Amino acid sequence: xxxxxxxxxxxxxxxxxxxxxxxxxxRPHDPSALNDDEWVDFLYQRANPKGLHVERWRHIHGCAxxxxxxxxxxxxxxxxxxxxxxxxxxxxxxxxxxxxxESER
Amino acid sequence: MQKFSGxxxxxxxxxxxxxxxxxxxxxxxxxxxxxxxxxxxxxxLGAAYYMAKExxxxxxxxxxxxxxxxxxxxxxxTIIRSNYLFDESAALFDHAVKLWEGLSQELNYNVMxxxxxxxxxAHTVHDVQSFKRHIHANRxxxxxxxxxxxxxxxxxxxxxxxxxxxxxxxxxxxxxxRGGVARHDAVAWGYARAADALGVDIIQNCEVTGxxxxxxxxxxxxxxxxxxxxxxxxxxxxxxxxxxxMAMAGVRMPLESYxxxxxxxxxxxPVFPCVVMxxxxxxxxxxxxxxxxxxxxxxxxxxxxxxxxxLHIATHTLDxxxxxxxxxxxxxxxxxxxxxxxxxxxxxxxxxxxxxxGLFVNCGxxxxxxxxxxxxxxxxxxxxxxxEPHKINAPFTLERFRDGLMIDEAAAAAVAH
Ligand SMILES: Cc1cc2nc3c(=O)[nH]c(=O)nc-3n(C[C@H](O)[C@H](O)[C@H](O)COP(=O)(O)OP(=O)(O)OC[C@H]3O[C@@H](n4cnc5c(N)ncnc54)[C@H](O)[C@@H]3O)c2cc1C
Ligand SMILES: [Zn+2]
Numbered sequence: 459x460x461x462x463x464x465x466x467x468x469x470x471x472x473x474x475x476x477x478x479x480x481x482x483x484x485r486p487h488d489p490s491a492l493n494d495d496e497w498v499d500f501l502y503q504r505a506n507p508k509g510l511h512v513e514r515w516r517h518i519h520g521c522a523x524x525x526x527x528x529x530x531x532x533x534x535x536x537x538x539x540x541x542x543x544x545x546x547x548x549x550x551x552x553x554x555x556x557x558x559x560e561s562e563r
Numbered sequence: 564m565q566k567f568s569g570x571x572x573x574x575x576x577x578x579x580x581x582x583x584x585x586x587x588x589x590x591x592x593x594x595x596x597x598x599x600x601x602x603x604x605x606x607x608l609g610a611a612y613y614m615a616k617e618x619x620x621x622x623x624x625x626x627x628x629x630x631x632x633x634x635x636x637x638x639x640x641t642i643i644r645s646n647y648l649f650d651e652s653a654a655l656f657d658h659a660v661k662l663w664e665g666l667s668q669e670l671n672y673n674v675m676x677x678x679x680x681x682x683x684x685a686h687t688v689h690d691v692q693s694f695k696r697h698i699h700a701n702r703x704x705x706x707x708x709x710x711x712x713x714x715x716x717x718x719x720x721x722x723x724x725x726x727x728x729x730x731x732x733x734x735x736x737x738x739x740x741r742g743g744v745a746r747h748d749a750v751a752w753g754y755a756r757a758a759d760a761l762g763v764d765i766i767q768n769c770e771v772t773g774x775x776x777x778x779x780x781x782x783x784x785x786x787x788x789x790x791x792x793x794x795x796x797x798x799x800x801x802x803x804x805x806x807x808x809m810a811m812a813g814v815r816m817p818l819e820s821y822x823x824x825x826x827x828x829x830x831x832x833p834v835f836p837c838v839v840m841x842x843x844x845x846x847x848x849x850x851x852x853x854x855x856x857x858x859x860x861x862x863x864x865x866x867x868x869x870x871x872x873x874l875h876i877a878t879h880t881l882d883x884x885x886x887x888x889x890x891x892x893x894x895x896x897x898x899x900x901x902x903x904x905x906x907x908x909x910x911x912x913x914x915x916x917x918x919x920x921g922l923f924v925n926c927g928x929x930x931x932x933x934x935x936x937x938x939x940x941x942x943x944x945x946x947x948x949x950x951e952p953h954k955i956n957a958p959f960t961l962e963r964f965r966d967g968l969m970i971d972e973a974a975a976a977a978v979a980h
Contacts, residue, residue: 477864498965502817506806508868
């Protein structure tokens, strides 16, 4: 079970949360302008990376708020969580930063 | 190929089993092939076999990054059935069951296909309505599936608890008698041995790290940990790693990869006659010929390539197993493990062409593709060899998401099956 740091409530066990898929997929501003391929990309196609992933979680059994996380899908380690609405971080920099701080210790 | 038979077994026994040959060669890759299959699971090995056998292609390679069947093929709970709702799915899965029925003879390899019946438990009014709808749809498609009352289900599977006091009482069940289980490793090994005998090069410890495309966009070959290997026809059959491979060719996929886990108990004498599954309370169980209870759990909530699932997921399944089969409450579990399953938005597979000329894909089998192995391999071989889908896999395109032609088994059974 993962320990997840809700940006509002702090660290809580995974079972308090609900996963909500890849983050930063913005709803199109002008939906009628999209062609079919763009709709497929928005609705169905996902990065699904083996490595660092930005994803949404919802603290459903806590504050009930959505937030985002940077997680390594190989180790399942979460490098950062941040409030919804914040820009997408540079995931490699985030992970490198955490690892560098760790090796200093 | 050294033929297996009762006679060869006796002869080898008399000479102390010293005369068995390796079941397939260990070749170094050639500079190029007529077709390359990426992924040495049952689907990939089977596709190579049918390409060699039915389409006359002789110069074929299967590239596997680890060992044969080390992916989901060797990690699954081997439930085989074909009672899916939609016409397209019923045709595909029943094609597979028909091939399963003759597979041991076809491959001269005992895949231990055992049609002991698959019992799907209904716990709610919704389950009852949905199962009955499946049964009627299946009958129209010539696929066997029948409705049992709770008492009839208990008669078919005596360990089943049907007491009305359960948290989720069993109110009935759907039974597919032609369903059952098979030996997962044997499926990979049997196809590998038969494909090798037809000249297919099976190359293990060979990870594909890139897909090379020419100026016209068509594939030219693959970069691997054993160097570049050329081919104008590449079939990707890499289950949970499909998104990673397709990204190498610049193709985004409607897939997400999740860990799915299974566990086995200590071995005991034969106590369990069939396969029982409950999608509603997440429990899948059968007994292997070794005597272990083979138990399937659900997927984790989040995408991952970690090949292990969370403990609370397995615990949840064991809760359900103990409730359904109180006599297993004191069984000890020996091992558990996970595999990475690639899930599509409609829970149906994708088998067909891609936007890249020469690149074909077989994926999206999610939590339920072992049962389809021979059928999927057979139609994927047709697709790679002829460049066009077989009529059975024609509806399972990548474009169906764009064209709104989903085969929405998700609504019917959105969990492991
Ligand atoms: C725990 C569990 C239980 C399941 N239970 C059932 C069940 O009861 N019934 C059922 O029908 N299905 C079940 N499934 C699903 C089933 O296992 C799969 O759908 C099926 O086995 C997929 O077969 P495959 O040959 O496509 O994939 P795999 O056997 O996973 O083969 C893909 C291969 O590709 C290789 N590969 C990946 N990347 C590369 C690369 N870059 N280069 C070279 N090779 C690569 C992998 O190493 C792997 O060996 C279950 C799955 C799991 C994990
Ligand atoms: Zn919170």
